[in-house]
Amino acid sequence: MARYSEKDPGKDKKAPAATYATPPKTRAAGTYNTPPPAPAETYTTPKAAAPSGYGQTPAASAALKAEDPGGSCSLTVVVSNEVTGDPIHKAHVDVRGQGFHQSLKTNQQGKARCNDLLPGDYEVEVAPYHGYGSEPKQEPLTLTEKEDAVLHVYLEPEKATLCVQAFYDAKRCGDPEGQIPIKNLRFDVLVGGEIVACDKTGDDGTACLTLNHTGWVAVRPARGVQIEGMLLTPADGDYQLAALASGKQAMVPMAYVSGSSGLAVEAVLASDDGESIPLPGVGIALLSKSSGTLAGTTVTSGRRVFFGDLPPGVYILDITPPPPYKGSPVELEDPTQQGVAVVVGSEYPPEPLVLRFHKALCRIVGAVLLEDGREAWEGIQVVLKSLTGNVMQTTKTGPDGGYLFNGVPPGLHLLELVDTKILREKEHWVPDSFSQKVHTKVGSPVPAQPFVLAKDTHTITIRTFDSDGEPLPFTPVDVLTKDGNLIKTYSTGADGVTVVKLDAAGIYRVAYRDEFLEEVVVNSDVAVNIRRRSHHRPGPPSGFGGGETTIDIPYPLITESASMGGGSWGSPAPPSSTDLGQTVQDALRSVLNWRSAGFNGDAKGFVAALNQSFTLTQTQGHTEFTWTPRSYAAVQSGLGALTGAQASIYTRAKVALDQIMPLLAGLYPLLADADPQNVEAMRAIVSSGLTELVNEFGLEGGPRVLRVDDLFRQLTGFGSAATFNPNPELVKGQFDQLATVFGLRRKHVNTIDEEQDLTNFLIIVDYTLGLQQSWLTQRPFFTRGSGSEPFLGTQLVLVERSLSVVAESVREVYMAMDSVFVGKEERQVVELTFPPFTGDTGPSSLFVSELLGWIDQVASNEGPQLLKDGGKQGVISFQPTVQRLAFLARNALLPFQTAPNLPKGYRTARVQNALAELADHLNETSSLIDQFPVSDSLGLGA
Numbered sequence: 001m002a003r004y005s006e007k008d009p010g011k012d013k014k015a016p017a018a019t020y021a022t023p024p025k026t027r028a029a030g031t032y033n034t035p036p037p038a039p040a041e042t043y044t045t046p047k048a049a050a051p052s053g054y055g056q057t058p059a060a061s062a063a064l065k066a067e068d069p070g071g072s073c074s075l076t077v078v079v080s081n082e083v084t085g086d087p088i089h090k091a092h093v094d095v096r097g098q099g100f101h102q103s104l105k106t107n108q109q110g111k112a113r114c115n116d117l118l119p120g121d122y123e124v125e126v127a128p129y130h131g132y133g134s135e136p137k138q139e140p141l142t143l144t145e146k147e148d149a150v151l152h153v154y155l156e157p158e159k160a161t162l163c164v165q166a167f168y169d170a171k172r173c174g175d176p177e178g179q180i181p182i183k184n185l186r187f188d189v190l191v192g193g194e195i196v197a198c199d200k201t202g203d204d205g206t207a208c209l210t211l212n213h214t215g216w217v218a219v220r221p222a223r224g225v226q227i228e229g230m231l232l233t234p235a236d237g238d239y240q241l242a243a244l245a246s247g248k249q250a251m252v253p254m255a256y257v258s259g260s261s262g263l264a265v266e267a268v269l270a271s272d273d274g275e276s277i278p279l280p281g282v283g284i285a286l287l288s289k290s291s292g293t294l295a296g297t298t299v300t301s302g303r304r305v306f307f308g309d310l311p312p313g314v315y316i317l318d319i320t321p322p323p324p325y326k327g328s329p330v331e332l333e334d335p336t337q338q339g340v341a342v343v344v345g346s347e348y349p350p351e352p353l354v355l356r357f358h359k360a361l362c363r364i365v366g367a368v369l370l371e372d373g374r375e376a377w378e379g380i381q382v383v384l385k386s387l388t389g390n391v392m393q394t395t396k397t398g399p400d401g402g403y404l405f406n407g408v409p410p411g412l413h414l415l416e417l418v419d420t421k422i423l424r425e426k427e428h429w430v431p432d433s434f435s436q437k438v439h440t441k442v443g444s445p446v447p448a449q450p451f452v453l454a455k456d457t458h459t460i461t462i463r464t465f466d467s468d469g470e471p472l473p474f475t476p477v478d479v480l481t482k483d484g485n486l487i488k489t490y491s492t493g494a495d496g497v498t499v500v501k502l503d504a505a506g507i508y509r510v511a512y513r514d515e516f517l518e519e520v521v522v523n524s525d526v527a528v529n530i531r532r533r534s535h536h537r538p539g540p541p542s543g544f545g546g547g548e549t550t551i552d553i554p555y556p557l558i559t560e561s562a563s564m565g566g567g568s569w570g571s572p573a574p575p576s577s578t579d580l581g582q583t584v585q586d587a588l589r590s591v592l593n594w595r596s597a598g599f600n601g602d603a604k605g606f607v608a609a610l611n612q613s614f615t616l617t618q619t620q621g622h623t624e625f626t627w628t629p630r631s632y633a634a635v636q637s638g639l640g641a642l643t644g645a646q647a648s649i650y651t652r653a654k655v656a657l658d659q660i661m662p663l664l665a666g667l668y669p670l671l672a673d674a675d676p677q678n679v680e681a682m683r684a685i686v687s688s689g690l691t692e693l694v695n696e697f698g699l700e701g702g703p704r705v706l707r708v709d710d711l712f713r714q715l716t717g718f719g720s721a722a723t724f725n726p727n728p729e730l731v732k733g734q735f736d737q738l739a740t741v742f743g744l745r746r747k748h749v750n751t752i753d754e755e756q757d758l759t760n761f762l763i764i765v766d767y768t769l770g771l772q773q774s775w776l777t778q779r780p781f782f783t784r785g786s787g788s789e790p791f792l793g794t795q796l797v798l799v800e801r802s803l804s805v806v807a808e809s810v811r812e813v814y815m816a817m818d819s820v821f822v823g824k825e826e827r828q829v830v831e832l833t834f835p836p837f838t839g840d841t842g843p844s845s846l847f848v849s850e851l852l853g854w855i856d857q858v859a860s861n862e863g864p865q866l867l868k869d870g871g872k873q874g875v876i877s878f879q880p881t882v883q884r885l886a887f888l889a890r891n892a893l894l895p896f897q898t899a900p901n902l903p904k905g906y907r908t909a910r911v912q913n914a915l916a917e918l919a920d921h922l923n924e925t926s927s928l929i930d931q932f933p934v935s936d937s938l939g940l941g942a
Contacts, residue, residue: 092127131246158247169255181205231312264352283320362440366448376401381418428456471496671743820905886922
């Protein structure tokens with residue numbers, strides 16, 4: 001097809017511009033990477049002299065001029081690819097007219113030109129071109145006087161064919177002849193890292209695709225193909241390359257081979273202190289699942305055993321328990337490992353399979369029943385806990401309502417139901433008791449009392465709080481009907497809680513004076529939280545409605561001297577521009593550890609904090625002052641790092657340390673031959689351990705749980721609740737070593753003074769064991785993510801730290817971009833597009849500088865300020881902003897950003913990694929904020 005257009009019809013204004021051929025065909029659907037044909041071009045001829053044509057002789061030009069002394073026409077023929085619009089070079093073009101014929105070849109731009117043509121009718125013929133069919137292309141046209149015409153001729157290319165043949169190369173020769181074909185093998189065809197086609201092989205292992213693309217393509221086959229019990233992998237790697245040409249067929253043989261691998265097995269025994277020790281005597285037999293044949297047998301000797309030269313496939317483990325270990329029978333912790341199917345792949349060396357054993361202990365059997373004696377439902381969760389509250393095991397009831405706990409140590413334990421209310425058959429059911437004690441013994445299974453479920457009553461649990469979030473006791477609250485008729489006025493108890501039982505389900509209203517009114521739908525147990533307004537300031541509201549990257553080699557390495565010019569965008573204001581009053585408040589809080597609701601109207605509190613923090617003394621006629629941090633202010637941050645359980649246990653630890661140190665210094669050995677150097681060494685070791693323990697309890701943001709466990713394990717020898725013993729005379733660890741070196745045993749006591757010395761030692765141990773027992777009880781509050789509700793002060797510190805990490809991560813992104821020449825100015829014009837976020841009506845866009853500046857503003861200024869001023873409510877209020885920023889940061893990565901004009905530096909691995917880390921840090925901040933209970937914070941019902 002061709003398109004004809006005029007550039008300069010000459011001075012004759014009456015000559016109309018005309019189109020003599022049809023426009024190029026529309027590109028077929030599904031054609032890969034084919035931009036629309038280029039628009040018609042025009043070619044302007046200078047008026048001074050007409051340029052000579054391509055391939056035209058001077059004699060022919062002179063003859064034309066002689067025949068038309070009054071003027072001549074010119075013609076430019078443009079030959080292009082109909083699919084891609086690319087010019088075709090060296091195409092043969094014949095121009096024929098009355099008494100005229102000229103042969104030309106197109107140049108690099110696909111153009112051929114004839115000059116000095118007489119007006120009249122002509123025919124342009126483009127000869128068949130390789131890869132563009134076998135018939136010539138002919139186009140007629142008519143030239144008028146003194147016309148510069150352009151004729152576009154489009155040649156339709158022939159399609160290329162790609163054939164893939166997949167087979168199991170058992171002969172390892174690469175030839176598919178006589179080998180097993182692989183059918184239904186999925187493969188992808190990629191160009192430039194992007195998938196352009198995909199298909200599956202047929203029953204003969206072959207598949208052929210017709211593609212518009214020419215040039216190199218990559219074929220990526222599936223991995224992990226199984227044939228006849230064998231796991232096969234591609235013999236030539238993950239990709240195969242093929243060159244496609246128009247009208248040609250390219251064949252890609254895809255050979256798969258099997259390899260040998262192995263299986264490593266370890267047998268370990270869980271000791272009493274929770275550590276794993278190698279276990280000898282375990283018999284292991286390995287059988288092939290497909291054939292049932294024996295692949296190997298062995299018996300562990302305390303080391304890792306290995307089964308080698310195994311073809312990839314699925315195997316079954318037959319495990320024989322070892323004889324009693326040190327007099328105690330042992331069993332698998334996970335009984336399902338007996339006869340378990342193990343997949344042996346082609347990786348080498350393989351990851352070891354660990355068989356974990358423990359001492360054969362006790363079993364508990366029980367059931368959950370309905371109030372009429374029927375069996376309860378399947379899937380009800382039951383948890384087994386120690387007396388200190390640590391979870392030991394969790395299980396679910398079976399179809400008959402029964403449950404079983406294996407491997408339970410002997411002693412007294414707690415059984416609890418995880419759900420305090422169970423929804424079945426559109427009704428709520430509650431147990432007669434939520435927990436029970438059970439005493440286990442080695443031998444026969446111990447039966448537990450059944451949990452009995454009864455239909456739930458309709459209740460409203462009302463909790464009242466003051467403006468600071470503390471429980472408000474003995475508070476009158478009204479319960480009304482939907483129409484506003486008073487049912488009864490109730491009073492909360494000393495804990496600020498009252499439970500109202502109702503006769504029927506329905507809609508009710510709960511009111512507190514004129515400050516609170518909430519409508520609730522009661523069909524079971526509903527919770528309502530009431531917070532009294534503050535008299536000093538308004539109260540809180542009552543409602544709360546990796547892709548393609550560019551290699552970094554062309555760019556310089558990142559060093560500390562890299563430009564940080566972009567980091568100033570959205571950075572905090574200098575101190576001179578901040579609020580002076582806020583600065584004074586922060587300083588007073590830091591020095592006096594005084595956190596008032598406001599400095600106005602609380603003069604007595606300010607004077608009391610001032611007197612407790614500074615001591616005045618008269619020395620030689622002048623006054624000197626000494627600053628003494630109040631309470632534990634030396635380790636308390638501006639947000640209040642020590643609160644709740646940590647403040648309690650830290651205060652107890654400090655008091656205990658003050659009592660222990662004089663007693664420890666006064667201990668003396670009861671053995672006459674005690675080495676003085678050993679005596680002082682043990683005294684220093686115990687003193688150091690106790691001091692480190694107290695310091696750990698005072699860490700801002702909460703103590704490190706593993707560190708505290710380790711210190712207690714060193715001091716007392718008890719590392720967990722399962723091994724803890726409160727008897728001070730049975731203590732282990734460093735206290736036991738100190739007692740041995742000093743001779744602090746009952747058998748060495750001969751006088752009252754010596755017994756007093758032993759008593760002082762037992763007092764030291766008893767202080768420490770009492771502190772450890774408190775730690776074991778309150779430990780869930782410090783195991784972040786364990787499900788226990790965190791204390792406000794500790795959690796605020798963690799959020800503050802996380803925001804600091806986000807702000808630092810923004811600076812790292814700036815540094816990475818500066819190092820690849822994506823500077824501050826360029827970041828202000830590089831636009832990123834984002835899909836709709838929750839609640840958005842459509843896509844959005846931001847410049848890179850706007851996105852990073854927004855994140856920096858929230859992490860450096862808005863977030864920390866809300867932490868200081870708003871506390872928990874302030875943190876929860878900007879949680880939607882943090883979630884949106886995390887969403888935007890994640891979608892700023894490749895391949896989510898597909899704009900072709902993104903700078904190459906933006907696509908580098910260092911920039912993408914920095915952006916990915918920024919998104920991860922924002923997600924971590926959001927997770928920390930999610931740990932705050934929203935309903936309790938804002939006074940909402942459950």
